[in-house]
Structures are given as C-alpha cells and as structure tokens.
Amino acid sequence: MNGSARTSQGPGAAEQLSLDLPQANAPVRPISLHDAADVLRLLDTWVEAGWLQPLDTAFARFLQQIRADASGLLLLAAALVSHQLGRGHVCLDLAATLHEAQRVLDLPPEVSADSEPVDLPTPGHVLVSVSLAEWLAALDSPVVSDGSHPTPLVRGGHRLYLYRYWRYEQAVAAAIAERVHAPLTDDELPVERVRAAIDALFGAPPASGGADWQRLACALAARSRFAVVTGGPGTGKTTTVVRLLAVLQALQYAQRPAGGGGRPLRISLAAPTGKAAARLRESIADRVNELRYDSLPGGADLAHTIPTNVVTLHSLLGGRPHMQARRHHAGNPLPLDVLVIDEASMVPLSLMADVIAALPAGARLILIGDKDQLASVEAGAVLGEICRRAEQGHYRPDIADWLARATGMHVPPALIDPQGSALDQAVVMLRYSHRFGSHSGIGRLAAAVNEGRADDALRQFECSPNDLALLQMRGDRRTPLARLVVEGIDAAAEGTTAGTEAAHGKRLRRGYAHYLAKVAQAPETDDPAAFDEWAVSVLEAQRACQVLCVLRSGPWGVSGLNDFIARVLHREGLISAYTGWYAGRPVMVTRNNRALRLTNGDIGVVLPYPGQGSAERTLRVAFPDGGAGVRWFAPNRLDDVETVYALTVHKSQGSEFHHAVLVLPPARTPVLTRELVYTGITRASAGFTLVAPGSTDPFVEAIGQRVYRSGGLGDALDTLR
Numbered sequence: 001m002n003g004s005a006r007t008s009q010g011p012g013a014a015e016q017l018s019l020d021l022p023q024a025n026a027p028v029r030p031i032s033l034h035d036a037a038d039v040l041r042l043l044d045t046w047v048e049a050g051w052l053q054p055l056d057t058a059f060a061r062f063l064q065q066i067r068a069d070a071s072g073l074l075l076l077a078a079a080l081v082s083h084q085l086g087r088g089h090v091c092l093d094l095a096a097t098l099h100e101a102q103r104v105l106d107l108p109p110e111v112s113a114d115s116e117p118v119d120l121p122t123p124g125h126v127l128v129s130v131s132l133a134e135w136l137a138a139l140d141s142p143v144v145s146d147g148s149h150p151t152p153l154v155r156g157g158h159r160l161y162l163y164r165y166w167r168y169e170q171a172v173a174a175a176i177a178e179r180v181h182a183p184l185t186d187d188e189l190p191v192e193r194v195r196a197a198i199d200a201l202f203g204a205p206p207a208s209g210g211a212d213w214q215r216l217a218c219a220l221a222a223r224s225r226f227a228v229v230t231g232g233p234g235t236g237k238t239t240t241v242v243r244l245l246a247v248l249q250a251l252q253y254a255q256r257p258a259g260g261g262g263r264p265l266r267i268s269l270a271a272p273t274g275k276a277a278a279r280l281r282e283s284i285a286d287r288v289n290e291l292r293y294d295s296l297p298g299g300a301d302l303a304h305t306i307p308t309n310v311v312t313l314h315s316l317l318g319g320r321p322h323m324q325a326r327r328h329h330a331g332n333p334l335p336l337d338v339l340v341i342d343e344a345s346m347v348p349l350s351l352m353a354d355v356i357a358a359l360p361a362g363a364r365l366i367l368i369g370d371k372d373q374l375a376s377v378e379a380g381a382v383l384g385e386i387c388r389r390a391e392q393g394h395y396r397p398d399i400a401d402w403l404a405r406a407t408g409m410h411v412p413p414a415l416i417d418p419q420g421s422a423l424d425q426a427v428v429m430l431r432y433s434h435r436f437g438s439h440s441g442i443g444r445l446a447a448a449v450n451e452g453r454a455d456d457a458l459r460q461f462e463c464s465p466n467d468l469a470l471l472q473m474r475g476d477r478r479t480p481l482a483r484l485v486v487e488g489i490d491a492a493a494e495g496t497t498a499g500t501e502a503a504h505g506k507r508l509r510r511g512y513a514h515y516l517a518k519v520a521q522a523p524e525t526d527d528p529a530a531f532d533e534w535a536v537s538v539l540e541a542q543r544a545c546q547v548l549c550v551l552r553s554g555p556w557g558v559s560g561l562n563d564f565i566a567r568v569l570h571r572e573g574l575i576s577a578y579t580g581w582y583a584g585r586p587v588m589v590t591r592n593n594r595a596l597r598l599t600n601g602d603i604g605v606v607l608p609y610p611g612q613g614s615a616e617r618t619l620r621v622a623f624p625d626g627g628a629g630v631r632w633f634a635p636n637r638l639d640d641v642e643t644v645y646a647l648t649v650h651k652s653q654g655s656e657f658h659h660a661v662l663v664l665p666p667a668r669t670p671v672l673t674r675e676l677v678y679t680g681i682t683r684a685s686a687g688f689t690l691v692a693p694g695s696t697d698p699f700v701e702a703i704g705q706r707v708y709r710s711g712g713l714g715d716a717l718d719t720l721r
C-alpha cells in the first residue's frame with residue numbers, strides 16, 4: 001500500500017478525497033479529511049511511525065473533545081502546528097505546506113540510508129488536492145480566532161499559531177515598532193555632540209575611501225531606542241557596541257544639570273547562553289580599556305560607567321523560563337536604561353518576548369549578532385527576521401543626511417532608499433572582517449558559503465592551504481580522520497621549537513594529541529596551586545581543536561564520532577580508557593546546574609587531583625572559573641555531562657576554537673544547510689578543516705539549501721513604515 005491519494009470529481013476536493021490508509025489486520029478503507037475520526041486515526045499511524053510526537057496528536061484530540069464538530073482538516077492543522085513548534089517553527093504556514101509539504105514539515109523525516117522506509121500516506125499525499133481556501137474554511141471554528149481573544153489556535157493570514165506564540169510574536173513586533181517609531185529627537189540627541197563623541201572615539205573621518213560601517217553603526221544606533229548591529233565574525237560588533245555605549249554615556253554626561261548631579265545610564269550586557277556570556281566577558285574588558293576617553297565629556301570617569309560583566313538572559317530576568325516565575329516582568333521591570341544582547345541570533349521568540357516584557361518602556365534595546373548563523377533551536381528566528389533587509393540598507397535620504405553630519409561619512413548611494421521602513425533605519429550590517437581580512441581563507445570561505453557560491457567555496461581550500469584544509473575520504477576508511485584528530489594538520493610543525501611555532505603563529509592547526517600531551521604532564525608536587533595552573537594550561541590547550549558534526553546519532557553523528565575518536569586516542573596510548581571516567585576525557589555540561597554554578601555548554605577536562613590524606617590521586621573535572629582560574633568537581637557530582645570530542649554545530653554556537661574540524665555525513669540530510677555550514681566555519685579562529693566522507697556533494701548541496709523557518713515576525717515588521 002503506498003498511500004497515494006485518489007480524488008473524485010466535483011467541488012470540495014478534500015471532501016471527496018479518499019486515501020488507502022493501512023490498518024493492521026483490517027480491510028483497507030478510505031478516509032475523508034473532513035472526518036475527525038479518520039484524521040485522528042491517520043495521526044495515530046504517524047505517531048506509531050515516529051513521524052509525530054504523541055503530544056501533537058494529544059493536542060488534536062483535545063480540540064476534538066472541546067469541539068465535537070471540528071473538521072478533520074482543522075485537527076490535522078492543529079497536530080501540524082504542534083509538530084512545527086517542536087522543530088523551531090513559531091507557526092504552521094498553511095500556504096507553504098500546501099505548496100511544498102515535505103520541505104516545510106520534514107514528514108516523513110529524512111531517514112538514514114540503513115533504516116527501513118515506512119509505507120504510509122504522507123502529509124504531501126493527503127493534502128495534494130486540498131486548496132488553501134478549503135483549509136482556511138475548515139479553520140472557521142470557535143477554537144480558532146484572530147487573536148483578539150484567547151483561543152487554542154490563532155490564524156493570522158495563512159499562518160496558524162498556538163495562542164501563546166502568536167502573543168509572543170505580536171508583543172515583540174509591537175515593542176520594536178514602538179521604539180523605532182520614536183527615535184530620539186534633535187533636542188535629545190544634538191547631532192554636533194554625537195559628531196564630537198564619534199570623532200573622539202574613532203578619530204577624524206578618513207578623507208577618502210569606503211564607508212566605515214562601525215562609525216555609521218555607532219551613530220545610527222545612537223539615534224534609535226531599538227538598534228541592531230549585525231555582522232560576520234570579527235567585523236567589530238563588540239568594538240562598535242562598546243564605542244556606542246561610550247557615546248551614550250558621554251551624551252548623558254553632557255546633559256547632566258549644571259553644577260553636577262544626574263546619573264550615568266544603567267546598562268546591562270547579556271547573552272542567551274552561559275558560553276556566549278563568558279566569551280563576551282573575555283573580550284569586552286579589553287575593548288573598554290582600549291577606548292580613548294580624553295576628549296569625551298566625562299573623560300576617564302566614563303570608563304567606570306560601561307559594564308564589563310555579562311550575564312545570561314535567564315539570570316538577568318531571574319527565575320525560571322515558561323514558569324510565569326520570572327523575577328522581572330511587566331509588573332516588575334528591569335532597573336535599566338540600556339540592554340545589550342550579544343549573540344542575539346540564538347535568542348528564541350519566547351525568550352525575546354520575556355525580555356521585552358521586562359524592559360521598561362523608555363529603555364533602549366540593542367541586539368548584536370550574526371544574522372546568517374543558525375537560529376535558536378527553540379522556535380523563532382528573531383534576529384534573522386529583523387535583519388531580512390539589512391544587506392541592502394534601505395536608509396532614507398533624511399537619515400543618510402543626518403548620518404553624514406553625525407559621522408562625516410556618506411552612506412553608499414546603492415543603500416539609500418526613500419521608501420526605507422522605520423526598522424531599516426535601526427539596523428546596521430558591518431561588512432568587513434578585521435579578524436580575517438580579505439586574504440583569509442576562512443573569511444573568504446565563509447563569504448562564499450553565505451552567498452551560495454559552492455564552486456568558489458570549494459576553490460578556497462586550494463587557494464588557502466595555510467588556514468583551510470579539505471579531507472576527503474574514500475569508502476569507509478577512516479584512517480585519515482584518525483590521523484587528523486590525533487595530530488591536526490600541521491603535524492610536521494609539532495616538533496618545532498617555540499620560536500618557530502610562534503612564527504607559524506595562529507596557523508598551527510592542532511589535533512587532540514596537543515592537549516593530551518599536557519594532560520600527561522601533571523605536577524609532581526601535591527600543591528593545589530600547581531594543579532590549578534596546570535589545569536588552566538590543559539583547558540586552554542583543549543580549546544585548540546574541536547571536532548564539529550551535523551547529527552546527534554549514527555556513525556557520523558556525535559555518538560559515533562565520540563566513540564571513534566576515543567578509541568583512536570586510546571589505541572595511540574593518549575588516554576587510558578575509552579569509556580567511563582579517565583584522565584583527559586573532555587566533557588560538556590548539558591544542563592544548567594545552579595548549585596554548582598555550571599552552565600549548559602561549559603566544557604571541562606577530567607584530570608588527576610591530589611587525594612585527601614593519601615598519596616593516591618583521584619579523578620576530578622576541571623572547568624574554567626570564568627576568570628583566570630579553575631574549579632574542580634568530583635565526577636559523581638556531575639549528572640548531566642557528555643563526552644565532547646565531537647560536538648554538534650548547533651551546540652557550538654557562541655563558542656570559538658583555534659582549529660575547527662567540521663565532519664559532514666556522507667549523504668544529504670535536511671539539517672545540513674547553508675546556515676549550519678556557515679556557523680561551523682565561523683567557529684574557527686585560525687584554521688578550518690572540512691571532512692567529507694565519500695564526496696563533497698553533501699557540502700555543495702548544503703550550500704544550496706537554506707534553513708526553512710516559518711514565522712510572521714518579518715512580515716509584521718515589514719509593515720512598519
């Protein structure tokens with residue numbers, strides 16, 4: 001039985017649609033999509049096949065219980081809304097589903113080559129003769145509203161939402177709209193003061209040359225209560241935001257009442273994950289110290305008004321997510337004038353809605369992030385949707401004039417658009433990577449991938465052997481991969497002297513033998529300080545190389561690769577065991593642990609530690625303490641950790657490694673997209689190696705495959721004029 005749809009003539013195709021739905025030990029009988037019982041039966045077969053979660057059908061059943069007259073098409077839509085939500089989609093796009101069900105729903109889910117295909121009617125089959133008008137008509141029910149009153153489902157045009165998610169989207173769009181429609185006035189933000197502050201921080205504008213986007217970003221963001229600074233790795237997002245905060249504090253200082261008084265702006269810096277917060281914390285202090293404060297109002301005092309601490313959004317808001325138990329919410333707003341959120345691409349819609357609810361009406365919100373990176377695993381690609389038009393600028397002529405006065409720089413004419421929306425005037429894209437420069441292979445590879453130029457991307461591996469490598473393997477032979485993970489790429493340079501190593505600079509692309517060699521050099525004394533110092537050096541060396549992969553399971557997923565790498569390292573005599581707890585095992589925390597102050601994503605290494613009162617050493621896990629030191633934990637105190645020789649690209653977001661090794665699966669899979677490859681490449685700071693088992697076809701196909709995310713935030717924001 002292949003579940004193909006048959007339609008008969010006459011109006012109302014779905015009404016007449018019949019399907020051969022297989023039932024165990026029962027004669028096949030046709031089903032109607034208008035029949036609730038038939039659809040529930042179909043949904044059950046999808047759950048049995050593992051295509052849907054029980055929760056998805058439970059939601060459809062719940063609707064049928066409260067509305068016995070609910071159409072089968074409504075129940076189908078409800079189950080699919082729930083299914084989509086579980087996959088990071090804020091809503092079900094009905095029109096897109098009818099147009100390309102497989103791509104939108106990933107049903108049946110793409111299976112690995114060795115699993116049995118399941119022979120069931122797919123959503124694509126069952127919806128083949130349903131029109132959008134017919135599906136929308138079936139949603140004409142008291143359980144679906146336009147959101148003006150609470151109902152289980154809300155329809156906005158051709159999108160269907162759970163009420164809660166529709167509210168989140170509306171709230172985020174409304175808060176952005178309010179802010180971008182009320183930019184600071186000339187009185188609040190005298191342009192000559194902005195110019196003076198910008199000149200003091202950036203120096204005089206260059207007489208010629210292209211636009212300095214950091215300078216423009218600083219001014220544009222200063223005039224808006226909502227601002228976004230997006231850009232690829234090393235484009236100076238952090239540098240720009242620190243200067244922006246200095247401008248804001250200088251302007252605040254200049255406005256203080258004569259004779260003193262007034263207070264500096266209350267600023268908080270936050271990031272969506274502990275890892276991202278720690279990374280920003282590491283870089284921000286340097287940027288704050290580098291600033292030239294002398295000619296700013298307030299002078300050196302300003303340095304103390306720019307925070308260097310960075311917290312996670314969850315700890316900023318306090319309490320637990322989704323529990324209605326946040327400490328800060330609309331009734332108890334955050335005591336802030338400015339909130340900066342770094343790595344904003346990782347903030348899901350629900351968290352952004354919580355942040356916005358807790359932000360005082362007059363407070364500024366500044367988002368920093370790379371719009372082209374993978375969006376959050378949870379529903380909502382907030383930054384991506386806000387930045388849909390960032391590339392083309394769309395700055396209005398009056399804003400371009402203001403920017404010329406505020407910065408001494410001109411916006412390139414191609415980016416000026418008299419029809420630009422209010423939101424366009426609040427978004428800036430930084431376009432030049434100071435980390436990679438125009439000669440860096442990593443930078444050029446990332447750009448080629450981002451722009452969908454697969455051939456050019458492949459060519460980069462030949463053009464830039466200093467920082468890029470492509471490891472193609474034939475058949476099942478994994479020997480080259482084994483060598484790579486042990487030795488890295490510049491194996492020959494391993495034996496060089498420190499001087500030569502420095503000459504190689506950051507180009508040295510290590511494997512795991514590098515940090516395991518340090519693991520083997522435990523202090524001979526039992527002095528805890530010596531152990532701390534040693535652990536710090538091990539942890540730093542451990543960050544020199546990281547294998548990234550696409551999938552969680554299977555031989556080319558996290559589990560298979562972790563097992564493979566551990567066995568290789570064991571065979572090489574670099575670790576004493578390949579399962580359980582052993583010295584050198586790198587582990588990642590998979591759940592926040594408040595008691596131990598460990599955050600999901602923290603990476604530590606198992607090391608021997610002096611035993612108490614005995615000469616024996618015991619195993620402990622060393623984690624960075626967020627500063628220059630380490631914290632040690634007994635393994636039995638760590639419940640939620642996993643080995644991290646290999647890490648999914650998703651989990652690596654917000655982290656950076658000296659040498660990133662991206663291992664692709666041998667065949668295409670829907671999660672392997674352009675955004676994922678780009679995110680993997682941009683985790684590398686000095687060297688990037690692509691491992692392609694079999695052929696580079698999956699890499700090429702991935703570059704042509706954009707992530708599909710349904711949500712209405714971008715459309716809602718586009719209507720802001």
Ligand SMILES: Nc1ncnc2c1ncn2[C@@H]1O[C@H](COP(=O)(O)OP(=O)(O)OP(=O)(O)O)[C@@H](O)[C@H]1O
Binds near residue numbers: 233237239240
């Ligand atoms: N205008 C500039 N001129 C020269 N160097 C710069 C400039 N802006 C930034 N840099 C340098 O480039 C590097 C990256 O800057 P920064 O950390 O601000 O970028 P980012 O976009 O925040 O990076 P990330 O991708 O890590 O988030 C830093 O070493 C910084 O000092």
